Amino acid sequence: MFMNKSNFHHGNLKEEFIKHSFKFIEQNDVDKLTLKVLSDATGTSRSAIYKHFRSKDKLMEAIIISGFNKFDHMLAPILKDKNEPLVDRFYKAGFEYIKFAKTHPNLYRLLFGHKYYKLREDLISINDENCSGFGALKVAVIEGQDAGLLKKESAMTRTILIWSALHGLSSLIIDGFMDIDKDIDTIYEELFNSMLESTLDSKVKIASKLPFIGSLIKHK
Amino acid sequence: MFMNKSNFHHGNLKEEFIKHSFKFIEQNDVDKLTLKVLSDATGTSRSAIYKHFRSKDKLMEAIIISGFNKFDHMLAPILKDKNEPLVDRFYKAGFEYIKFAKTHPNLYRLLFGHKYYKLREDLISINDENCSGFGALKVAVIEGQDAGLLKKESAMTRTILIWSALHGLSSLIIDGFMDIDKDIDTIYEELFNSMLESTLDSKVKIASKLPFIGSLIKHK
DNA sequence: TAAAGAAGTTAACATTGTTTACTTTATTTT
DNA sequence: AAAATAAAGTAAACAATGTTAACTTCTTTA
Numbered sequence A, B: 001m002f003m004n005k006s007n008f009h010h011g012n013l014k015e016e017f018i019k020h021s022f023k024f025i026e027q028n029d030v031d032k033l034t035l036k037v038l039s040d041a042t043g044t045s046r047s048a049i050y051k052h053f054r055s056k057d058k059l060m061e062a063i064i065i066s067g068f069n070k071f072d073h074m075l076a077p078i079l080k081d082k083n084e085p086l087v088d089r090f091y092k093a094g095f096e097y098i099k100f101a102k103t104h105p106n107l108y109r110l111l112f113g114h115k116y117y118k119l120r121e122d123l124i125s126i127n128d129e130n131c132s133g134f135g136a137l138k139v140a141v142i143e144g145q146d147a148g149l150l151k152k153e154s155a156m157t158r159t160i161l162i163w164s165a166l167h168g169l170s171s172l173i174i175d176g177f178m179d180i181d182k183d184i185d186t187i188y189e190e191l192f193n194s195m196l197e198s199t200l201d202s203k204v205k206i207a208s209k210l211p212f213i214g215s216l217i218k219h220k
Numbered sequence C: 001t002a003a004a005g006a007a008g009t010t011a012a013c014a015t016t017g018t019t020t021a022c023t024t025t026a027t028t029t030t
Numbered sequence D: 001a002a003a004a005t006a007a008a009g010t011a012a013a014c015a016a017t018g019t020t021a022a023c024t025t026c027t028t029t030a
Helices: A015-028 A037-043 A056-080 A086-103 A105-112 A117-126 A131-145 A155-175 A182-193 A201-207 A213-218 B015-025 B033-043 B056-080 B086-103 B104-113 B117-126 B133-146 B155-174 B182-195 B203-208 B213-218
Strands: none
Touching: A015 A056, A015 A105, A056 A086, A056 A105, A056 A117, A056 A131, A086 A131, A086 A155, A086 A182, A086 B056, A105 A155, A131 A155, A131 A213, A131 B086, A155 A182, A155 B155, A155 B182, A182 B155, A182 B182, B015 B033, B015 B056, B015 B104, B056 B086, B056 B104, B056 B117, B056 B133, B086 B104, B086 B155, B086 B182, B104 B155, B133 B155, B155 B182
16 A cells, blocks of 8 residues: 555645755754754655655755744834834844844754855845835834934945844854853943944943843843 | 775875865765766765764764864964954954855855764864864953954853854855845944943944955955 | 646655774884 | 885776656645
8 A cells, every 4th residue: 555545735735845944953953954854743655755856956045035034023012012112122122133033043054054144134125114124224223323323324334334243143143152141231231332332421330230141131 | 806006095085075075065965976976076886984983973074174174264363363453353363264254165064064063173172272262252252352353252152152143144145045145244333332331432433444345255 | 527736645765963893004112 | 136015007986965857745736
């Protein structure tokens, strides 16, 4: 006999592959995610996945697209929340950025690593300023420049600079550069202050009202 | 017949493997470096490498160790050159850091990426302040804090912050985040200024005497 | 109800890293 | 110098991985 009836998935197997992939990389390195892992997890054969994705890379791309959605929907609302003072929004966005990387290190590496950068390029240029985290940051940066919070060079320059600082710190944290979690709070505090205009003397006070990364993440 | 005489390497095959690996990743992604590539390049059999390295990972570690030496010997002398003003040393060190990443992107990813972070931890803690780039930066940071050039929180905090900013910008550049090279100069200029004490008003002038990244690398 | 297409399976392939058994060269011992 | 031993190479086979081709079963639709 070739197959028993219960093995037949009807339409949702594609989503199941993605879902299991997400669950897997919450706990394991991305390069440990093999097609065997997924066929075992879904109870299908080794090649079933090819009915839903042209290749493993296409599956990874689907994960990345979905991951960027998750990331963007975490970041953009914080930056656009008009009820909060702008400084607080910046502080919280940076905070949540690093927290995201720390909480989902494998997903973060997948999203911002080198291997699929072509796809990311497409995603970032396709996404308009309303959905993309990068786009939302750029809008907020312009707002911050108008309010005298950020230096008034090109908005793109300032946006990349902020992103780059967050990306750098996040990467060092999740890639094993820093042994002690408790320093992260201090470092982020300083990073945050470095980003703001030097004329602003209220910045430390405003920032320190908000929660800290080390503490928050440790007790999760 | 089993083997002709000319095939026998005498003692230098190990170095040849490393040398060819370096040459290869100058032009290709690290994950394209297979044992077949190396056996073809050295004219040996597929398994000859196992007489010199316990596994492929051990070869990669040798490459990383050698790569860090290269990196450290590029960075440390710049930071320790007492003939240059400290600001210039900082500026040039950051400049050369980014240039290194841009010139050897695959090696840079190997050195600072996630996969072999365990080894890097060992290397950085083993290397003393005299040879390691990180160590040299920390020494320079203390000097900079004493001179009123950098903020006077913990030296480790400030060092990590600088490193993280350079790492973040370098990563964004080599991982395809930025389409236009000419903006890199401006961004580095701003990054550099953000790092210095806000009371220092000579910083832009001092910095702009020095060469720019985009231009320098483009005509290489 | 028959045909067609979607969604599975099985079996085979090439590529990769790796191991084992063997051979050749170099070195050391007697 | 001859013999023994170690070092450095080869060939052949493995398991794991991504992938493809040929086949089967379920679902839909004309």
